[in-house]
Amino acid sequence: MNRVMAVLAGLMCLGSGASLAQSPSLPAQADDYVGYAETGLPAHFRRDAPGGSVVSTDNTPVDNPLSNAGATLGRVLFYDPRLSANDSTSCASCHLQSRAFDDSLVKSIGFDGASTARNSTGLGNARFYAPGHFRWDETANQLEDQVLLPIQDAGEMGLTLPVLVGKLSAEPFYGPLFQNAFGSPQITSDRIAMALSQFVRAMVSYSSKFDQAFAGGGPPDFQGTLNAQEFLGLQLFQPVPGSTVTSLGCAACHGTVAQIASDVHNIGLDAVDTDAGAGNGRFKVQSLRNAAVRAPYMHDGRFNTLAEVVEFYNSGVQANPNLDQRLRAGPGGPPRRLNLTANEKAALVAFLNTLTDERLLTEKMFADPFPLFANGFD
Numbered sequence: 001m002n003r004v005m006a007v008l009a010g011l012m013c014l015g016s017g018a019s020l021a022q023s024p025s026l027p028a029q030a031d032d033y034v035g036y037a038e039t040g041l042p043a044h045f046r047r048d049a050p051g052g053s054v055v056s057t058d059n060t061p062v063d064n065p066l067s068n069a070g071a072t073l074g075r076v077l078f079y080d081p082r083l084s085a086n087d088s089t090s091c092a093s094c095h096l097q098s099r100a101f102d103d104s105l106v107k108s109i110g111f112d113g114a115s116t117a118r119n120s121t122g123l124g125n126a127r128f129y130a131p132g133h134f135r136w137d138e139t140a141n142q143l144e145d146q147v148l149l150p151i152q153d154a155g156e157m158g159l160t161l162p163v164l165v166g167k168l169s170a171e172p173f174y175g176p177l178f179q180n181a182f183g184s185p186q187i188t189s190d191r192i193a194m195a196l197s198q199f200v201r202a203m204v205s206y207s208s209k210f211d212q213a214f215a216g217g218g219p220p221d222f223q224g225t226l227n228a229q230e231f232l233g234l235q236l237f238q239p240v241p242g243s244t245v246t247s248l249g250c251a252a253c254h255g256t257v258a259q260i261a262s263d264v265h266n267i268g269l270d271a272v273d274t275d276a277g278a279g280n281g282r283f284k285v286q287s288l289r290n291a292a293v294r295a296p297y298m299h300d301g302r303f304n305t306l307a308e309v310v311e312f313y314n315s316g317v318q319a320n321p322n323l324d325q326r327l328r329a330g331p332g333g334p335p336r337r338l339n340l341t342a343n344e345k346a347a348l349v350a351f352l353n354t355l356t357d358e359r360l361l362t363e364k365m366f367a368d369p370f371p372l373f374a375n376g377f378d
């Protein structure tokens with residue numbers, strides 16, 4: 001829901017003394033999240049490759065498997081501004097589908113206008129991160145913990161869990177959704193966390209131009225799929241068998257065919273850390289899928305364009321004492337300087353653009369289920 005409209009709706013309702021009482025509009029037959037995110041995963045996500053298979057990095061816990069009814073409830077919760085203290089802010093206020101569930105701000109804005117401490121993250125392929133921890137600094141041990149944090153954060157959504165449960169229990173449409181998902185209509189914060197996590201884990205990305213190279217089922221046909229500039233960018237990003245271009249080793253950290261990290265790293269954004277992150281200036285990084293629509297970049301949103309990010313790796317890495325070895329010239333050496341030509345830098349950006357997945361950005365099962373004003377107000 002558009003935030004301005006939500007605030008407006010809240011005000012109109014306050015005027016009549018009633019609460020914002022819109023019901024979601026859902027398909028008669030539940031959307032097939034399991035088909036989209038699990039049984040429908042393409043073969044190249046299952047296949048072993050340098051960096052491992054993507055599915056081997058799945059952080060879904062055994063006690064919260066994805067179900068269509070669970071993700072459907074998660075979708076409603078994700079878009080419901082009742083999850084904030086003044087009914088103005090939903091998860092989608094800072095995680096927009098059109099931006100791969102990121103927003104366009106350096107710091108996001110919470111329910112009462114306060115800024116978040118860091119740049120928001122996209123959510124595509126969030127389930128594919130083997131350590132299973134969430135947030136740039138990995139403070140959330142698992143997704144089920146993370147999804148309850150913004151709700152309780154004083155600046156983001158500003159509720160307590162008991163108040164949240166009370167608010168949702170007052171809405172008649174939630175009982176049947178919890179019944180379908182968990183077998184009884186009881187609303188608990190654990191169930192809210194499970195449903196939100198299922199919805200987020202369903203946000204898998206595998207329909208980019210890059211993925212089309214794997215469509216034949218055999219070895220990927222990069223040259224037949226990517227144009228010459230994109231193909232040069234790919235070869236700079238990762239080693240390609242038979243290529244004469246020396247890879248810059250980006251895929252050593254942005255690995256697998258989903259361009260995901262296997263761990264946290266210090267990439268030398270600053271010579272002296274301004275934010276310790278997960279310790280020693282190390283940060284988690286999201287799958288690079290849809291990076292093109294997720295500006296600004298890095299945990300503090302310091303870069304506005306992918307070209308700026310590439311220029312950073314080319315010439316801007318700082319001599320931080322904890323700088324990752326892979327970004328140094330030789331063991332323990334100074335920061336690596338790549339000396340890329342303008343052509344090579346443009347090629348890297350062009351390659352990153354091939355990771356955009358229109359399907360994730362437009363798929364209806366991930367869209368706002370609340371029809372604005374469609375049900376009127378009581």
Ligand code: HEC
Pocket residue numbers: 078083089090091092093094095108109110111116117118119120121122123126133134135136137143146147148150151155156157196200284286
């Ligand atoms: C006010 C803006 C805002 C709202 C509202 C918000 N988020 Fe976020 N979200 C952020 C920011 C900022 C971060 C990065 C925080 C950090 O790592 O320090 C983040 C991080 C996350 C992450 C971590 C992703 C990763 O790969 O580590 C998940 C998952 C997430 N949010 C889900 C949600 C859900 C679910 C909701 C609703 C219950 C929600 N967010 C509400 C701004 C917001």
Ligand code: HEC
Pocket residue numbers: 237248249250251252253254264265266267269283284285286288291294296297298299300306309310313324326327348352
């Ligand atoms: C040592 C591991 C490592 C290497 C090598 C590496 N990266 Fe990164 N990359 C990271 C980490 C960690 C972050 C997030 C850092 C932060 O926000 O503090 C990141 C961030 C990014 C981002 C922004 C992501 C976002 O969502 O904000 C892009 C784009 C990117 N890297 C591209 C590249 C390219 C292109 C190369 C090769 C030239 C490369 N990376 C090499 C670890 C690495």
